[in-house]
Amino acid sequence: MKKILVNEALVERENIKIDIEDRGYQFGDGVYEVIRVYNGRLFTKDEHLNRLYESAEKISLTIPYPQETIAARIEELVAANQLQTGIVYLQITRGAAPRQHAFPSEETAPTFVAYTNEMARNEAAMTKGAKGLLVEDVRWLRCDIKSLNLLGNILAKQKASEAGCIEAILHRGDTVMEGSSSNMFIVKAGQLLTHPATNLILNGITRQVVLKLCQENNIAYTETPFSVQELLNAEEVFLTSTTSEVIPLIQIDGKQIGDGRVGPITKKMQQLFTKRIKAECGLTHV
Ligand SMILES: Cc1ncc(COP(=O)(O)O)c(C=O)c1O
The missing domain is CATH 3.20.10.10 (D-amino Acid Aminotransferase, subunit A, domain 2)
Incomplete structure (x- = not known):
């Protein structure tokens, strides 16, 4: 069974629950990245993670983990899923809260997920x-x-x-x-x-x-x-x-x-x- 990174933990897909009032689901209120994996290694990982943090900042979303933590966790994810050639998809949303357009209260935790997919070169x-x-x-x-x-x-x-x-x-x-x-x-x-x-x-x-x-x-x-x-x-x-x-x-x-x-x-x-x-x-x- 493939693992998925949810916030800071690697979990199995069937155990994941996303709230129907997650702002990513309702508004697309979040940002994402796609990183290529070749030979089990992440290509231009730092550049992608830099852009993830920049995109988040541009929408006033604070990612609650240091970049090094995400970098380490996605390396673990790729290894756990034994991915050779494919991608890691990462996304972070402004979290789950009663639906309203304006930002939710400060305590609302963002939802961060990352998963892998096999993908051959075209x-x-x-x-x-x-x-x-x-x-x-x-x-x-x-x-x-x-x-x-x-x-x-x-x-x-x-x-x-x-x-x-x-x-x-x-x-x-x-x-x-x-x-x-x-x-x-x-x-x-x-x-x-x-x-x-x-x-x-x-x-x-x-x-x-x-x-x-x-x-x-x-x-x-x-x-x-x-x-x-x-x-x-x-x-x-x-x-x-x-x-x-x-x-x-x-x-x-x-x-x-x-x-x-x-x-x-x-x-x-x-x-x-x-x-x-x-x-x-x-x-x-x-
Ligand atoms: C609108 C748009 N432009 C450009 C790109 C290419 O960006 P990158 O080379 O970082 O994948 C993407 C990638 O998904 C995109 O969605």
Whole structure:
């Protein structure tokens, strides 16, 4: 039986009870993280935990444990569940209290849970590329917070899914923001472009790793907004996320991107990313 971390204890799933008045359940009043596990080791764990604490702070939610405690507990969770390749999902809500929009009383304890799931790398999409669909971004103006409120993202992803596409590419008017669960990169005149980390996108950890890899390997990039036209006319397009890593988009809204094949800069980023995983997670192969 797989274990789940609830507050500070590892427990079995069937023994867990979540209150129907938990604010996560009723309002989506909480924040979350998804961390990749390769070879039984957590990839970019500190970066994800830093962002969890930042997201919580942005919604005035105080996580009642030190970051080191959560780090140690999720390591124990991965070991207890003997997870090799997969993810750890973590979420914290403002706790259970009689339903009202305003924050509950100070004594209300937040509800923290974390669990693991097995998840293979999406080798097929990484190698062959995938399709994207443009969808108007109707989300709120604090997309920098990794909030449990994901309706805007879910409705967009569903449209993409129904159109046989891997991702919805969100745009506000003419400007491309990010994917419904990923960040977006294009190659224009040999240079990588991605939307700057403003309040209108989530500053993805994978995005940050990719930018760091660019710096370390002298690959030119600019954090600047780009238009829908620039996206469709790009030489290459790829998305990044914790679960997807670097996935090329070779068709968007039915239009072929570049020559319709995975481009050289995308391939280079995939190779560098895999090398980083190997280095951090002690793998001899990925
Ligand atoms: C809206 C959104 N943007 C970007 C990302 C990518 O972030 P990360 O690389 O940290 O997984 C995600 C991940 O779920 C997301 O939901």
